[in-house]
Amino acid sequence: MDLGLAGKRAFVSGSTQGIGYAVAEALLREGAAVVVNGRDEERVAAAAERLRAVVPGAEVTGLAADLADAGQTQRLLERLGDVDVLVNNVGTFEVKELADLTDEDWQRHVDLNLMSGVRLSRHLLPRMLAAGWGRVLFVGTESAVDVPAGMLHYGATKAAALALANGLAKLTRGTGVTVNTVLGGPTYSDGVAGTVRHLAEQQGVPEEALKAAIIGANRTTLLERFLEPAEVAHLVVYLASPLASATNGTALRADGGVLTTTV
Ligand SMILES: NC(=O)c1ccc[n+]([C@@H]2O[C@H](COP(=O)([O-])OP(=O)(O)OC[C@H]3O[C@@H](n4cnc5c(N)ncnc54)[C@H](OP(=O)(O)O)[C@@H]3O)[C@@H](O)[C@H]2O)c1
Numbered sequence: 001m002d003l004g005l006a007g008k009r010a011f012v013s014g015s016t017q018g019i020g021y022a023v024a025e026a027l028l029r030e031g032a033a034v035v036v037n038g039r040d041e042e043r044v045a046a047a048a049e050r051l052r053a054v055v056p057g058a059e060v061t062g063l064a065a066d067l068a069d070a071g072q073t074q075r076l077l078e079r080l081g082d083v084d085v086l087v088n089n090v091g092t093f094e095v096k097e098l099a100d101l102t103d104e105d106w107q108r109h110v111d112l113n114l115m116s117g118v119r120l121s122r123h124l125l126p127r128m129l130a131a132g133w134g135r136v137l138f139v140g141t142e143s144a145v146d147v148p149a150g151m152l153h154y155g156a157t158k159a160a161a162l163a164l165a166n167g168l169a170k171l172t173r174g175t176g177v178t179v180n181t182v183l184g185g186p187t188y189s190d191g192v193a194g195t196v197r198h199l200a201e202q203q204g205v206p207e208e209a210l211k212a213a214i215i216g217a218n219r220t221t222l223l224e225r226f227l228e229p230a231e232v233a234h235l236v237v238y239l240a241s242p243l244a245s246a247t248n249g250t251a252l253r254a255d256g257g258v259l260t261t262t263v
Contacts, residue, residue, distance in 0.1 A: 165181045182235050225256070
């Protein structure tokens with residue numbers, strides 16, 4: 001199937017690794033030009049280099065900026081120019097109990113998980129509306145709908161981003177622009193793998209055993225395994241394509257069946 005993405009230009013926030021990197025790779029494989037992002041110039045350049053190696057002829061460039069920071073985001077937007085596709089992927093997460101969560105923890109999650117999407121969309125969505133076509137995607141999570149007790153700051157800020165996407169879609173009425181969210185489930189991204197590896201070392205158990213125990217403790221997953229980043233990325237890339245023209249203002253799941261209701 002040709003998704004019709006050749007010739008489109010996309011920006012993927014937080015794409016030096018994990019789901020963002022997989023989205024960038026999948027977009028490049030469809031012939032889109034992609035701008036990748038992370039906080040560090042060298043890591044951004046290395047990610048672009050890796051993508052060029054796996055997707056021959058890939059039109060990939062990079063822009064480093066900390067998207068939790070308003071000033072750095074503004075400077076990135078000045079250098080970025082117009083895009084057809086904005087993928088609000090960047091996000092941070094950690095397990096921390098309510099009593100241990102400081103105001104700083106909450107603010108860090110607000111700044112990255114919510115405000116990065118606010119700032120990027122505020123700048124880029126009006127340009128898409130003026131151009132008459134565009135796609136804004138949010139990489140969301142099942143934790144926004146079924147908030148984990150040990151990750152309240154993560155769930156609450158991702159719920160806010162889900163609401164943001166719903167509201168932004170209302171600005172697209174009668175245009176060729178859409179705004180949607182993909183609700184991912186437990187995904188063995190580089191970030192999650194790093195955390196599991198660290199815990200496995202601390203506990204003196206093999207990474208694979210801990211990985212299996214974590215997903216085994218998830219009572220609702222129908223897949224009974226972690227997702228691979230590409231499995232989330234494929235739905236994002238479909239929604240980014242012209243083929244998804246009738247899907248707007250919604251949240252679709254690539255969550256392995258973790259959520260137990262249909263709406
Ligand atoms: N993994 C899961 O189980 C899962 C499930 C559902 C949804 N999600 C969502 O998927 C998204 C990506 O998660 P992931 O697991 O793929 O993450 P990850 O592997 O930890 O990767 C995070 C990416 O974001 C970049 N980044 C981090 N902080 C940044 C900042 N302040 N400014 C710019 N870039 C920044 C990192 O690049 P540098 O380190 O190079 O800066 C990296 O490329 C998040 O929004 C998350 O909520 C994840």
